[in-house]
Amino acid sequence: MGLNEGRLPGGGVTSRPGGLPLVGAGGPTFLTTKVDFVVNWARRNSLWPMPFGTACCAIEMMAAAASDFDVARFGMERMSFSPRQADVLICAGRVPYKLAPVLRRIWDQMPQPKWCVSMGACASSGGVFDAYSMVQGIDTIVPVDVYVPGCPPRPEALLYGLLMIQEKIREESLARHGEHRAEDPLRAGTPEATEEEVAGLTGPFGNSTRQNRVGGLVRTDRPDRPDDRQP
Amino acid sequence: MAHRTVEYAVSRSPEMGVTGEPAHAPLFPVDMPEPPLSSEHMLINLGPQHPATHGVLRLVCELDGETVLRVIPHIGYLHSSFEKLGEYRTWNQVVTLTDRMDYLSPLIYNCAYVMAVEKLAGIEVTERCKVFRVILMEMERIFSHLLWLGTTAIDVGAFTPFLYAFQEREKIYKLHEKYTGARITTSATRVGGMMADIPDGWIDELKAFVAEVPRTIDEIDLLLTTNGIHLGRTQNVGMISGEDALNHGLTGPNLRASGVPYDLRKDNPYYDYETYDFDVPIGEHGDCYDRYLVRMEEMRQSVRILLQAIERLPGGAMDVADPHVTLPSKTDCMNDMESMIHHFKLIMEGLKVRAGDCYFPVEGSKGELGMYLVSDGGGKPVRWRIRPPSFVNLSVIAKLAQGHLVSDLIMINASLDIVLGEIDR
């Protein structure tokens, strides 16, 4: 019906560059635009987050979903607890090594296109938990697109992080889809970071170590016991 | 596993009989006994990432059809080594760890920890500090119960109470923020006092909140207490007798719902709780519904305590006037050397706490929250142990869920009011 009355010979163009196409009353009932634009517009405004909430940040994530902050304004109120239907993994909270394979598996189960938000200091770097049981940043386990700092971040910060994901989607192009979204199926279940990168986290650094040495008040004499390494 | 196999005596087409004549009944089973119905047990893994487990709890269930035969809980998916980290921090630095443990009621944990240190060190805090901590702890009880209420309501299919509860919680978040600067990780207490005195206007905002919150509780009450779906999902589900509950170490609302009137605020009072006028609600049946009722009533009682505490909040100093524990004022630090060194030593070495050990229980929002501290007289704890209420409460889930349906298991888990940060520590 778009070509009735001969008003738009050859197919009219009514989209503004970079903006939403305008179709007024009585105007043409079709529009032309870039496929990239439409696909990205649809993708970024209907993101389904997979809330991987573990600790304090999960409570702030719930606050972001509740009425005061209302993540629904950005089309993300549909929390998808099933990774198979999710687009954005929000890792909110600390991740111990015991949970790391779970996180990796959920990431592997999510279909492309997918993005990952690391919410909070613990997810991004281990935070104050520089100890035996904690993953020092989930970017050693899964690829991360946006880091949201804070302990925990305010809901506004999480919303800002999600808006940055939207910005990132806006830049993508279907022509380079393979490049952006390729994933080696054989790397499923393996750490994201290289051995060297993870090993770099080993050395004594960070606040807690130094405070331990200055204080020296915790008795850390090591009695020699042969069975120590045996669990 | 039984396969129900039935063979049909039809050769080629429904219209044709075996010998080719038309058949009126095209399909007829051969007369053979039907094998008895039976089922096989099934393994269902719930979690660690599941919306209804309230965190990273993992429940492995053995099911017969939809009936739960056995539940084996697996925890530790959030083990963050709090107790080990505490041994590497000075007494005051540990405070920042406590509120990351139970992020649903952080101030109760802040208070409980410093109360234990003060008990061990023999420090008596000022009257103003005592009353203010009572205010904070009762506020947190409402804070924690509201979140429990909202998430539990979601588990039985009601979304509205969640939104109502979070509106009230946002008010407490604002109170947190006005006093401590943080919404959840408050770290408000210090040994011998608080991080700061009460800011101007804070009490007025608290009064406004206290005036409003009973209305919201009543609204949620209207939505749930006589709601047929809610009754059906909670009554007679997960019952436990008082004796069993005690033997399993349940404390807090879970124990009181079973009819045992054990509340540390009454039985082993601290901070003059015996002088406040409040009631301890007791359940009768020990099922999910009674646990719900007990928590609803506890919020109302907390409002009562808050009103009394606001009335009696005295003036005066917040911190003890004791150079062993309290930092010199900032003005002094900037003006004279001794105060500067004093400040430096207290910060870098930590205050010293006499050798010994101390177990200090308070009535947390989830039960008996005990802090067990061991000191060797130095600036750091030798051992910092948290007696985790929801860890012990959760251990009973295997007993509670036996014989119920899977959907009841979700309700039972929700009614125990667990927080994984404190279970796994």
Place this chain on the structure above:
Amino acid sequence: MTEREPALARDSALDAVEAGPSAVSGAPVRLDEASASHPSVDALRARFGDAVRHHEVSAGDQHVVYVDAARNREILGWLRDDRAAHYDLLADVTAVDFGAGRPLQVVYQLWSMRHRRALRVKCELPLSHLVIDSVEPLWKTADWLEREVYDLFGVKFSGHPDLRRILMPENYAEGHPLRKDFPLRGRFSRAEQTRRALSQDPHDHYIPAELEIGRDPQAAPGAPRQHPEPPAKRPSTNRPLTRGK
């Protein structure tokens, strides 16, 4: 705690920091006759004699009694059942490692609902022999609490029905984390810890009893379950894969 020490003059504040806060009025804790003895401890002494090693008062008014580790279940059972003691709530079971080869303490916190009285019972175990009787038959509370002590300290509770790790993974190979000789960041490097965490077989997450659930009853009990072979993995390159260029 009626009178407090007045604020010290500033030049003596530094000495005060050195000394650390003492009890009320700077004097060591003095106990009057009533608080120096505890009725349950006296009763324990009368009944068990030498098995009650030592009694002390800590933090002003908290009574601690050290008992023979070999008779812990007997003594705790008596404390629970005796009408005059009646400690019906086992609040906590934990352990303390002081390091430097000192014996490890297992600590029981008891509370009596009827008498509103608390008691702390400690048993000392030499590091070379960390075995003690489980009190799980007395209180079901002890089930998980003892598992936690086993997990974090390595104390073996004989008679416990299901003694396995609770917080750390079942196949955690670095030891018992809350021991003083355990380094804060664990014994392995971060790379090794990450590799171990992610290279677990899915069946490591289940205990054998769970893997028995739903097994074909015809199969021989204990026979390994047949699993399809996992697809062969080629060694990971750890490089981002690019396609379509």
